[in-house]
Amino acid sequence: xxxxxxxxxxxxxxxxxxxxxxxxxxxxxxxxxxxxxxxxxxxxxxxxxxxxxxxxxxxxxxxxxxxxxxxxxxxxxxxxxxxxxxxxxxxxxxxxxxxxxxxxxxxxxxxxxxxxxxxxxxxxxxxxxxxxxxxxxxxxxxxxxx
Amino acid sequence: xxxxxxxxxxxxxxxxxxxxxxxxxxxxxxxxxxxxxxxxxxxxxxxxxxxxxxxxxxxxxxxxxxxxxxxxxxxxxxxxxxxxxxxxxxxxxxxxxxxxxxxxxxxxxxxxxxxxxxxxxxxxxxxxxxxxxxxxxxxxxxxxxxxxxxxxxxxxxxxxxxxxxxxxxxxxxxxxxxxxxxxxxxxxxxxxxxxxxxxxxxxxxxxxxxxxxxxxxxxxxxxxxxxxxxxxxxxxxxxxxxxxxxxxxxxxxxxxxxxxxxxxxxxxxxxxxxxxxxxxxxxxxxxxxxxxxxxxxxxxxxxxxxxxxxxxxxxxxxxxxxxxxxxxxxxxxxxxxxxxxxxxxxxxxxxxxxxxxxxxxxxxxxxxxxxxxxxxxxxxxxxxxxxxxxxxxxxxxxxxxxxxxxxxxxxxxxxxxxxxxxxxxxxxxxxxxxxxxxxxxxxxxxxxxxxxxxxxxxxxxxxxxxxxxxxxxxxxxxxxxxxxxxxxxxxxxxxxxxxxxxxxxxxxxxxxxxxxxxxxxx
Numbered sequence: 001x002x003x004x005x006x007x008x009x010x011x012x013x014x015x016x017x018x019x020x021x022x023x024x025x026x027x028x029x030x031x032x033x034x035x036x037x038x039x040x041x042x043x044x045x046x047x048x049x050x051x052x053x054x055x056x057x058x059x060x061x062x063x064x065x066x067x068x069x070x071x072x073x074x075x076x077x078x079x080x081x082x083x084x085x086x087x088x089x090x091x092x093x094x095x096x097x098x099x100x101x102x103x104x105x106x107x108x109x110x111x112x113x114x115x116x117x118x119x120x121x122x123x124x125x126x127x128x129x130x131x132x133x134x135x136x137x138x139x140x141x142x143x144x145x146x
Numbered sequence: 147x148x149x150x151x152x153x154x155x156x157x158x159x160x161x162x163x164x165x166x167x168x169x170x171x172x173x174x175x176x177x178x179x180x181x182x183x184x185x186x187x188x189x190x191x192x193x194x195x196x197x198x199x200x201x202x203x204x205x206x207x208x209x210x211x212x213x214x215x216x217x218x219x220x221x222x223x224x225x226x227x228x229x230x231x232x233x234x235x236x237x238x239x240x241x242x243x244x245x246x247x248x249x250x251x252x253x254x255x256x257x258x259x260x261x262x263x264x265x266x267x268x269x270x271x272x273x274x275x276x277x278x279x280x281x282x283x284x285x286x287x288x289x290x291x292x293x294x295x296x297x298x299x300x301x302x303x304x305x306x307x308x309x310x311x312x313x314x315x316x317x318x319x320x321x322x323x324x325x326x327x328x329x330x331x332x333x334x335x336x337x338x339x340x341x342x343x344x345x346x347x348x349x350x351x352x353x354x355x356x357x358x359x360x361x362x363x364x365x366x367x368x369x370x371x372x373x374x375x376x377x378x379x380x381x382x383x384x385x386x387x388x389x390x391x392x393x394x395x396x397x398x399x400x401x402x403x404x405x406x407x408x409x410x411x412x413x414x415x416x417x418x419x420x421x422x423x424x425x426x427x428x429x430x431x432x433x434x435x436x437x438x439x440x441x442x443x444x445x446x447x448x449x450x451x452x453x454x455x456x457x458x459x460x461x462x463x464x465x466x467x468x469x470x471x472x473x474x475x476x477x478x479x480x481x482x483x484x485x486x487x488x489x490x491x492x493x494x495x496x497x498x499x500x501x502x503x504x505x506x507x508x509x510x511x512x513x514x515x516x517x518x519x520x521x522x523x524x525x526x527x528x529x530x531x532x533x534x535x536x537x538x539x540x541x542x543x544x545x546x547x548x549x550x551x552x553x554x555x556x557x558x559x560x561x562x563x564x565x566x567x568x569x570x571x572x573x574x575x576x577x578x579x580x581x582x583x584x585x586x587x588x589x590x591x592x593x594x595x596x597x598x599x600x601x602x603x604x605x606x607x608x609x610x611x612x613x614x615x616x617x618x619x620x621x622x623x624x625x626x627x628x629x630x631x632x633x634x635x636x637x638x639x640x641x642x643x644x645x646x647x648x649x650x651x652x653x654x655x656x657x658x659x660x661x662x663x664x665x666x667x668x
Binding site: 027028029040044047048050051053054073074076077080084085089090092093094096097098099100101102103107108109110111115116117118119121122125126128129132133136 | 192195196198199200203204207208210211214215216217473476477479480482511512513516517520521522523524525526527528529531532533535
């Protein structure tokens with residue numbers, strides 16, 4: 001009966017998604033999400049059939065990143081090169097979309113640029129990006145992520 | 147059985163333009179006439195985002211996330227539940243150069259047709275455009291009075307500037323739309339350096355009311371264009387349809403789809419199927435005008451002629467997209483209100499006059515942009531607030547002529563298949579980027595992407611008009627090659643496409659064909 005319910009999710013799967021949401025949110029925003037945010041993340045996985053039908057190998061990569069505390073955000077651009085929309089990219093994007101609708105994420109405030117300090121701010125973002133890309137490249141190679 | 151002098155199928159730009167010429171003369175408009183079941187409940191995108199209302203922004207069934215797993219599956223502008231109904235009609239598939247499907251689309255069953263999702267740029271074609279692209283059996287003069295009439299009906303914002311030679315006249319021009327600081331900078335820079343460049347830059351001509359016009363309010367510029375089709379002050383064909391219905395001078399049969407027609411010497415018999423009940427109703431008319439959009443009109447004609455194996459020419463305007471960066475404007479405060487189309491340009495290289503539209507991505511969610519930036523997503527997110535102030539996206543449109551290989555046909559189940567193997571990269575990109583560099587605008591050729599065929603919705607050429615049409619072509623008065631009483635009035639009859647989009651011209655041509663129909667003495 002339960003398997004016929006589209007909203008049914010076995011407890012282990014729910015727990016996995018909960019851990020995944022917390023970890024990926026932390027990688028992207030350096031803080032943990034609220035319970036409501038995690039609920040929305042799990043609900044999206046329940047409702048969007050494409051997210052449930054992702055390639056098993058890619059899902060194992062996501063799982064390994066979460067279990068081994070790897071730099072998901074640094075690894076993701078490298079995975080994107082071969083697979084245009086890797087499972088990790090899809091899940092990080094889902095986190096981003098949910099965060100954009102959540103006022104507790106000032107990263108998405110639209111009318112608050114740095115003004116004269118823009119180039120400094122952008123330069124520092126690029127330097128951090130280079131560091132994360134290097135770290136991501138090493139971790140991807142070390143763990144053989146695909 | 148109901149009898150009408152004129153039956154127009156479709157309420158998109160072509161259908162309503164023809165209906166305006168034929169109102170009060172025993173005219174009936176037939177369409178499915180879908181309207182949105184859901185509207186965006188906030189006054190602006192900023193207000194919606196600040197509300198924390200996930201369901202309103204991302205959709206009750208996560209419609210805005212349609213591309214999260216498979217990028218490009220749904221056109222960015224057609225994802226939201228308040229817009230998606232626009233493309234709920236007959237499905238079609240486009241096959242690209244590799245022979246693989248590169249785009250899944252659908253026709254429109256919406257009242258107002260595809261104009262509910264258009265970019266609102268309306269341009270006239272002039273004789274130079276038609277001479278450049280070739281194959282047109284009529285001159286631009288033949289459309290002149292219809293351009294004037296339609297422009298006055300719609301209300302078009304623009305300015306007489308350096309683009310005048312390219313864009314030509316506009317009747318009763320309204321003040322131009324406001325533009326974002328990056329576009330203001332680009333335009334100012336152009337004005338000081340115009341003598342050093344082959345680029346011509348100016349304001350676009352937009353079907354947007356920048357001030358109240360004909361009892362309609364001015365547009366709000368609330369950045370909700372990707373979330374709702376209910377935009378007061380932005381013209382769609384639905385406005386004209388509503389006016390025609392309110393005036394009571396046309397009969398409106400909503401909820402019906404034309405499934406077959408039979409032409410007799412004295413009349414045309416039409417089978418209409420009700421979309422709810424599938425019940426079939428028959429009506430008769432002296433003249434049938436098919437204006438259901440290029441693809442659907444071509445499909446109807448092919449089905450009616452039982453020409454399943456037959457393929458027709460197909461023309462599209464797939465644009466090249468290039469992000470442009472203006473470093474001087476990085477960090478500029480982003481506007482609270484904006485419209486996607488900012489400026490328009492043309493560059494005359496080797497006699498080819500391409501059209502470049504400059505867009506500001508204010509109506510997109512920022513998350514839409516993250517996976518397109520070659521950076522970790524957190525860095526991309528840190529860059530965006532400063533980057534967007536100095537960023538525009540160029541959409542480059544080239545002239546498009548029929549190519550032997552690009553064809554439309556019907557599969558055995560009656561669905562539309564488009565094969566579009568011939569698609570060349572934009573050859574003049576380096577010249578354009580060099581011209582823009584002089585204005586302080588930078589980009590790299592490798593950042594350019596080719597939109598897949600079918601992406602731009604500028605479809606034409608399946609039933610091209612000719613002075614002496616052969617099979618599956620049309621006369622210059624819209625009649626099918628072998629017909630006295632059945633006419634095609636939409637983009638399907640345009641034989642080739644200049645770089646400017648064809649929306650206004652297909653309206654003017656539909657109005658011209660309607661007048662030709664009135665003039666015929668049978």
